[in-house]
Every structure is written in C-alpha cells, then in structure tokens.
Amino acid sequence: MRKNNWAMALALAVLLPLTARADEGMWLPLFVKRLNHADMQKKGLKLTAEEIYDINNASLKDAVVQLGGFCTGEFVSSQGLLLTNHHCGYDAIQSHSTPQNNILQNGFFAATKAEEKKNPGLFVDILVRMEDVTGKVLEGITPATPEQERMATVQKRQKELADAAKENGQYVAYVRDMFGGNEYYLFVYQRFGDVRLVGAPPEAVGKFGGDTDNWMWPRHTGDFSMFRVYADKNNKPTATPQDGNVPYVPKKHLPVSLQGVSEGDFAMVFGFPGRTQRFLPAAGLQLTLDQTNPARIKLRDTRLKLWKEDMDRDPALRLKYASKYASIANYWKYFIGQNEGMKRLKTVEAKQAEEKALADWIAQDPARQQQYGEALSTINQAYAGIRQYNLSVQYINEGAFGTEIITLASRLMPLYMALKATPADKAAIQKAAADLKEPVAEHFKDYSAPTDKKVFAALMSLYQQDVPKDQLPDVFQTVQKQYGGSMQKYADYVFSTSFLTSQAKTDAFLAAPTLAKLEADPAFKTMNSVYTSFTQNILPTMQGLQAGLGRANRLYVAALREKNAQKVYSPDANSTIRLSYGTVRPYRGRDAVSYDYKTTAQGILEKEDPSNPEFVVPQKELALLKQKDYGRFADKNGNLPVAFITDNDITGGNSGSPVINGRGELIGVAFDGNWEAMTGDLAYDPELKRCINADIRYVLWCVEKLGGAKHLVDEMTIVNNGPNPGVGPQTSASAAAELGDVEKMKVKTDKGGKTKIKRKKEDAAAGM
Known part of the structure; x- marks a missing residue:
C-alpha cells in the first residue's frame, strides 16, 4: 500500500467503531461508552458508562481484581472481602490442609479476621487505568519497515511506556498488543501481595459433580471461595503478608442482590479472560x-x-x-x-x-x-x-x-x-x-x-x-x-x-x-x-x-477488519481486563434436547450418590436441603436457586468473575462454560455459547446456613433483601453507593506528555 493509502487505512480503523454495531466479544472497558453502552442499555443496563469505567471516580472496574494472574475476583464488602471460585482458591485451600485438619474436605470459614490464613505468593492486581498507546508504539513504522526492525522498535517502546507508568515501582504496568499487533494498550495496576483465605465450602460442595459435570450444564456446584485483601495502615499495598496489615478498603465493592434472575434479564461479566484465538487461520x-x-x-x-x-x-x-490433578484434568x-x-x-x-x-x-x-x-x-x-x-x-x-x-x-x-x-x-x-x-x-x-x-x-x-x-x-x-x-x-x-x-x-x-x-x-x-x-x-x-x-x-x-467495515471486532482475550454483556438465556443443546436457564437444590438431591465421590453430598447439607431450610435465600417459588446460565462471552481466566445485573449488583459468580460450545475460544456461537454461574443466593446460603458464617454475609451490602420484594428497581446511583471513603483520581498530562495522577479522599456516596 502506498503511504497515503496506509494513512487512510489508519484513519479508517479509528473511525469504523463509531458507526459499526457491536456484536459478541470480550470488550475493553476503556471503550464501553463509544462502542457498547447503547447496545447494553437496550438489553437492560441502567448504569451510566462512567459507572462502569471511570479513571477519576470509583466505578465497577475498582471492584474487580485479577487473582494470582490466573483468575478473577470481586470485592463484596468495604473491608476487602473478596469472592472468587472454589477452583481458583483450590491450591490455597489445599496448602492449608493436613490429614488431621483437612479443610479442603471439611470446608472452612474464619470466625474472626485473626483466623484468616496467609498465602505467601498470592496477589491481586487492581486496575488503575488503561490507555491506547498505539500511536506511540507504531509512530514512524510503515509497511515498508523491515520486520526485525519493527519488532525491535515495538518491544523497546512497549518497555519504555510500561517502565514510565510504573512510577518507580509504585505500580505494575505492561503494554499488550491487540489484533495481531495492529493496536497496543497500556495497563497500569496496583498489586497487593497480602491475600488471606477467609472461607470455602467443603470440596463436595465446591467441586460437586467433579470431572463428570465439568464443562456441563445443568450444574449444581457451589464453586466459590472467599479471601480478604490486606494493606498497610495507609491502605497501600505490601508485596508480602505483614503482621501489621489491616483489611484493604476498596474504592468500590459490589452490592449483592437477592432478587434473583429471570429469563431475558441483563447480565454483565467483568474479569480477566485468559486467551482466545478467534483470528486463528x-x-x-x-x-x-x-x-x-x-x-x-x-x-x-x-x-x-x-x-x-x-x-x-x-x-x-x-x-x-x-490441586495438581484438578488443574490438569480441567483442560x-x-x-x-x-x-x-x-x-x-x-x-x-x-x-x-x-x-x-x-x-x-x-x-x-x-x-x-x-x-x-x-x-x-x-x-x-x-x-x-x-x-x-x-x-x-x-x-x-x-x-x-x-x-x-x-x-x-x-x-x-x-x-x-x-x-x-x-x-x-x-x-x-x-x-x-x-x-x-x-x-x-x-x-x-x-x-x-x-x-x-x-x-x-x-x-x-x-x-x-x-x-x-x-x-x-x-x-x-x-x-x-x-x-x-x-x-x-x-x-x-x-x-x-x-x-x-x-x-x-x-x-x-x-x-x-x-x-x-x-x-x-x-x-x-x-x-x-x-x-x-x-x-x-x-x-x-x-x-x-x-x-x-x-x-x-x-x-x-x-x-479482515478493513473488509468487514460494518462489524466491530473485539480483540482476542490476553489476560487483560474485559467485560462482556448479554442476557439470562436457556438453549437447545441438540436435537430434541432443551435446557432451562436455572437449577435448584432439588437437582443436588437427584444427583446425590454416596457411592460416587463426585456426587457425595455432605450430611449437614443433605439435612438442610431435605428440610428445605433455605431461609431468606429461597426464590419466590420457595426453591433454593443453585446456578443459572447467560449468553455472556467468557473463557479461562474469567473464573470467579462477577455476574452483574443492570443496576450494578452482584447476582452470581461465573465458573464454567458449556460442553456444546467448547469451540468458543476459536469461534463464538451465539446460539450455543453459555456462561455457567453460581447463583449468589446459593453462595450466601452455603456461607450462612451450611458454613455458619453469617457474620460474613452481614459484612456485605445486601440489596433487594428477599425474593420478589415488591419494590421498584433501585436507581443506579443507590445501587452504586458504597460505604466509607474512596480515593478519587484526577488525571492530567503535562507538556511533555507524561501522565500525572492526583488523588484526594472523597466520600463515595457524596453526590450520587
């Protein structure tokens, strides 16, 4: 392509997303306002784009973390309480287990913060900001640039941009390529190295169904575990667990909804999907x-x-x-x-x-x-x-x-x-x-x-x-x-x-x-x-x-992108923060086989098999379920919800991701995909692709009723307290209201192009 055509192509790449329709994808939250917000509103979103991603104010991005570089977690309290999957916490749970005190088998919930268990080496990354740096990385590079020279220049600039953003070790930063090296983005995170195990259900709950049910729907698995992030007395991260650390106060935590889900409800998944290859030839x-x-x-x-x-x-x-067996068996x-x-x-x-x-x-x-x-x-x-x-x-x-x-x-x-x-x-x-x-x-x-x-x-x-x-x-x-x-x-x-x-x-x-x-x-x-x-x-x-x-x-x-100018492509997943949106939706798996969008505790009783280790139900859970002791976590029909499915686009790394309703409230925890859509990393199928989620009401039932840890549920911000409460939807502002103080960040760029961040303490609920 001649130089003027190359420049036109670059301009076209920037302009196309302004008029194209967003389809399936794992989207960069930086562009949610430009690319996705209108479509999300049509599906039922009540939040503003700024309530999802905002660099200067608390937003949903501040409630979502990357756990250990391999999973996702979300803050569910103002005291740094973190929710993720059981299989994400599996290694930590196993590491604290012994034949004499087998918490992997028996379950564990810390009665006090002093009982929470340290995990050296485990960390969470919280996004500070992201930035499109394509122009800076590719400045002066043309199709005529020799490939080796291009590679060396790009790598050098990626490192320089990341090093500058780290601000002398204050942050973790890296530049990732998108679309096969056609675009580049800078990601800046705070890394907290003190993450303590708070609780997990018995393995028979957290891994119910084992390898047999893995990647399958319907599911009846309580796939969750709980951690707490700790910081120093100034709410700043430490690289390792420290005795003087205190619970981290996040800029935002997710309110938890007990209202439940219905077919067609809006659902958003926020997390760190690992890797897709949808441009693989x-x-x-x-x-x-x-x-x-x-x-x-x-x-x-x-x-x-x-x-x-x-x-x-x-x-x-x-x-x-x-833990080793589970890790290898999964994939x-x-x-x-x-x-x-x-x-x-x-x-x-x-x-x-x-x-x-x-x-x-x-x-x-x-x-x-x-x-x-x-x-x-x-x-x-x-x-x-x-x-x-x-x-x-x-x-x-x-x-x-x-x-x-x-x-x-x-x-x-x-x-x-x-x-x-x-x-x-x-x-x-x-x-x-x-x-x-x-x-x-x-x-x-x-x-x-x-x-x-x-x-x-x-x-x-x-x-x-x-x-x-x-x-x-x-x-x-x-x-x-x-x-x-x-x-x-x-x-x-x-x-x-x-x-x-x-x-x-x-x-x-x-x-x-x-x-x-x-x-x-x-x-x-x-x-x-x-x-x-x-x-x-x-x-x-x-x-x-x-x-x-x-x-x-x-x-x-x-x-491909130039040819299909009418389509907005999302970049392949590469362990950077993304969101996907869709609806609660059943599906037809194959000829004459249709699946409902939800499961209940009745399915646990139907699958129970004391002779099969994968389908053993703990005696306490069995007794509670047979008595139908569901408490406030029952749905409007008196059943205990266990799991539900949505058509959100996810992959490995999304494990533990929050499933969020249109008001910004937590309704579930994503933990798996379905067998019929195992090609999803290579090609998305809108009719078959489903995200399998633990219903938050079953999670809380396991914590409060099965685990006897009501104090952890009380620590959360519970909204829509009970099934079909008979009140209108909360405004997005009230749903987003948080406890305590948050840091507001003001981002400015000096004359030299260097980004500066100024912070001031401000009450999260003020002005909402």
Whole structure:
C-alpha cells in the first residue's frame, strides 16, 4: 500500500467503531461508552458508562481484581472481602490442609479476621487505568519497515511506556498488543501481595459433580471461595503478608442482590479472560484439530490415570495431588470438547470459506494486493513448516515436562549456568543455590517419587514412540543402547540414582553444589538433553517460521477488519481486563434436547450418590436441603436457586468473575462454560455459547446456613433483601453507593506528555 493509502487505512480503523454495531466479544472497558453502552442499555443496563469505567471516580472496574494472574475476583464488602471460585482458591485451600485438619474436605470459614490464613505468593492486581498507546508504539513504522526492525522498535517502546507508568515501582504496568499487533494498550495496576483465605465450602460442595459435570450444564456446584485483601495502615499495598496489615478498603465493592434472575434479564461479566484465538487461520485450526489437541489429550489422560491410581490407594497422597490433578484434568476435558465441537460445527470449513472470501476481496484491488496479497499464502506455508515440528513441541511440554522430576531439574538451570561460568563466581553460585531453597521445599511438600516414576516411564515412552525419530533428543539413544529401549528400566535407574527424588538429598546438594555432581545426575541429564535438543534443533526453525507468521497474521487481521467495515471486532482475550454483556438465556443443546436457564437444590438431591465421590453430598447439607431450610435465600417459588446460565462471552481466566445485573449488583459468580460450545475460544456461537454461574443466593446460603458464617454475609451490602420484594428497581446511583471513603483520581498530562495522577479522599456516596 502506498503511504497515503496506509494513512487512510489508519484513519479508517479509528473511525469504523463509531458507526459499526457491536456484536459478541470480550470488550475493553476503556471503550464501553463509544462502542457498547447503547447496545447494553437496550438489553437492560441502567448504569451510566462512567459507572462502569471511570479513571477519576470509583466505578465497577475498582471492584474487580485479577487473582494470582490466573483468575478473577470481586470485592463484596468495604473491608476487602473478596469472592472468587472454589477452583481458583483450590491450591490455597489445599496448602492449608493436613490429614488431621483437612479443610479442603471439611470446608472452612474464619470466625474472626485473626483466623484468616496467609498465602505467601498470592496477589491481586487492581486496575488503575488503561490507555491506547498505539500511536506511540507504531509512530514512524510503515509497511515498508523491515520486520526485525519493527519488532525491535515495538518491544523497546512497549518497555519504555510500561517502565514510565510504573512510577518507580509504585505500580505494575505492561503494554499488550491487540489484533495481531495492529493496536497496543497500556495497563497500569496496583498489586497487593497480602491475600488471606477467609472461607470455602467443603470440596463436595465446591467441586460437586467433579470431572463428570465439568464443562456441563445443568450444574449444581457451589464453586466459590472467599479471601480478604490486606494493606498497610495507609491502605497501600505490601508485596508480602505483614503482621501489621489491616483489611484493604476498596474504592468500590459490589452490592449483592437477592432478587434473583429471570429469563431475558441483563447480565454483565467483568474479569480477566485468559486467551482466545478467534483470528486463528484455517491452517492453525487444522493443526489444533489434527495434532495439538490429540497430543495434549493423550499425554494428560495418561498422567491423570496414573495419578488417580495412587490417589485412590492413599488418602494422604490424594490430598497432596488434589490441586495438581484438578488443574490438569480441567483442560484435558476442555481439549476433548474443543475437538468434538470443531468437527461438529465445521469450524475449519467455516474459516476456509471466510479466507476464500477475503482472498477474493483482496484480488479486486491493486492496493489491497500490494498490502495484503501475500498474507494468506505466507500463513499456509508457515503452518506447513510448523506442522513438521509441532509434535516435538507438544511432547516436550506435556510429555517430558509433564513429569515432576524433569520440571524440578529445569529449575536448576540458573545454578547450572553459574557453575559453568568462567571464572567461577562464588557469590553468583551461592545466590542461585539460595534462590532454589523455597521452590524445592514447595515441590517436595506435595510430591511422591514412586508416583512420578510411573508417570516418567509412561510419558517418556510415548515421547519415544510418537515423535519423529530424527527429532528425538540424545537421551533416547542412551535408553536404546544401554537399556534395550525399555523406558521402565531407564526410569528405575533415574529414580534410584538422582538426588532430585528427595528433599534431603536436594538440600544437601544445594548446600555444596558442584558442576560435576549436577552433570552426573540422571534426571538433570535427561532434562538437559531434552532442553538442548529443543534449543539447538527445533527452536531456531520454529522462531523463523513464527517470525514470518507474525507479520502475515497482522496483515490478515488488518485485512479482515478493513473488509468487514460494518462489524466491530473485539480483540482476542490476553489476560487483560474485559467485560462482556448479554442476557439470562436457556438453549437447545441438540436435537430434541432443551435446557432451562436455572437449577435448584432439588437437582443436588437427584444427583446425590454416596457411592460416587463426585456426587457425595455432605450430611449437614443433605439435612438442610431435605428440610428445605433455605431461609431468606429461597426464590419466590420457595426453591433454593443453585446456578443459572447467560449468553455472556467468557473463557479461562474469567473464573470467579462477577455476574452483574443492570443496576450494578452482584447476582452470581461465573465458573464454567458449556460442553456444546467448547469451540468458543476459536469461534463464538451465539446460539450455543453459555456462561455457567453460581447463583449468589446459593453462595450466601452455603456461607450462612451450611458454613455458619453469617457474620460474613452481614459484612456485605445486601440489596433487594428477599425474593420478589415488591419494590421498584433501585436507581443506579443507590445501587452504586458504597460505604466509607474512596480515593478519587484526577488525571492530567503535562507538556511533555507524561501522565500525572492526583488523588484526594472523597466520600463515595457524596453526590450520587
């Protein structure tokens, strides 16, 4: 494209969203007023755009946090009380459990703040602001800019912008690309490193249905846990838990509604969706279908079965491996569902048709041909090359590094490099060894060498069997020559000889590390062989293919957006804050099978099976449900609501996200998607895609009635107290009213373009 056409394209990209209609998507809250607000109002939103996202005043964005970098949570009180999913808190709950005090199994609710449990390493990030910095990142870059030069310039500017926004460590900041590198956004957060476990229901409630019900509707799972964020006495974050810290006072917390939901009600989900790939081309989809997902499924299935065999035999081991098992099993089932969905919905074929139409459109104009003409062919060539090495990559990630001993060995690489350095630097060696003390202790706390040995033999055998022979690391030649190709015999040798099978042996090595001993360790030798083979024989080729693919993808996405000027595309999820909006809505799953939009406690009783660990109902809950002791949490028909579904667009990372009604009140907690729409990360299906949510009334019933922790419910701001209260809708202002003080921020830009933030304390309810 000639320079003037390039400038016109940039202008068009800015103007298009002003007139286009917003469809499905996970939207950046920065643009809610321009892109989404009118459509949201039509669906039932009563809030102003500023009540959703405002940099200068408390808004919904201040009530939503990213938990640990992997989940979402929301403030539900003025004392920093945080609600998220049970599976998001699972690792923390398990870490505080012992065979003598198994709170994972029995549940736990702190009676006082002094009983709340610290979790070193767990943090929350709260958004301060976000900014479109596309112009700053891409200034002076044109289609003629060489790709390597472009990449270096972009990375440098991303780092500079992020570093400046951190304000000497006061904030966490980063710049993320959107639309394949066509746009760039700065995100600035406050990070709080003192997050304490407040409560969780018994695992039989929080994980009711287990793997059988996972990714399924209807659901009857109380998938929630509670934490509290702590700050210093000035309400500022600390990097780690501190004894002098006090509960954080958030700028905003969500009022909790007991009014319930009806079909067609507005629903908004606010959170941090992890990753979608809706611009993935047909060749990438085909690779996922043919190679990537089948490899992941096969290797995870093998690991899970071996873990479960030992977990079923040993209750103590079950507790140790509970969190690891749940984490691996979740996406094992997801990959199965995604492949089934891609075949059923013909996702690859639909993308191929879209690409053909795009190719025809490009061919109709010489300027388009000049700018976009090689994009699709480059993409297809790159994926043809990637396909040759993709199995190796998957078997390294899910096979070799699916064994815990290999993962631990990889952690020793910084120490290995320090030991190899010439001349020797004793201080660097001592630091590298000291840095390993905590990770090693954490590893062995939940580790079984005999179990890992079985996994090692099985996964490495599959690696040996399935990966092209010319891509196998040298260690497999050793297995063939010295052990007759028997991976079981090699596993016997590794686990009987390596010091990495025992914390005592590993600690002894770290106390006096030597290069000779590390290089002689068979577990480390195995890891290093895999790592060296990858970095020398596979990575360089893959990087070359990916470099060309990156540019082609960027052009492909730009061409799609230019061609379909009538559509507003939302950027793919990338763990940055987003909102989605929709309605409470049932669906038809398949021929002659229709699903209601809600479930009740009656379904728990119908599913109850004392002989099946996935469907055991705790005795106390069973008694309460049979007595219909629902209290104020019953719906207008006298039933206890458990879950409901909406057509909100979500993905992994949205776990724990608040589901918010049109008045800005919390009505549920998002925790899953439905089986029929497992292709949602690749292609959104408005008829099938559903977000599964724990009804907030069931959550509160579990806290107050089942858990005996009414004091936590009393801490919240409860509105619409009871079913069908007979009063008109609250105004958005009253629903948004908060307790206590909040910080108001005034954002100004100086002459040099540097953003400055001024703060002043102001009562949240004032002027509302």
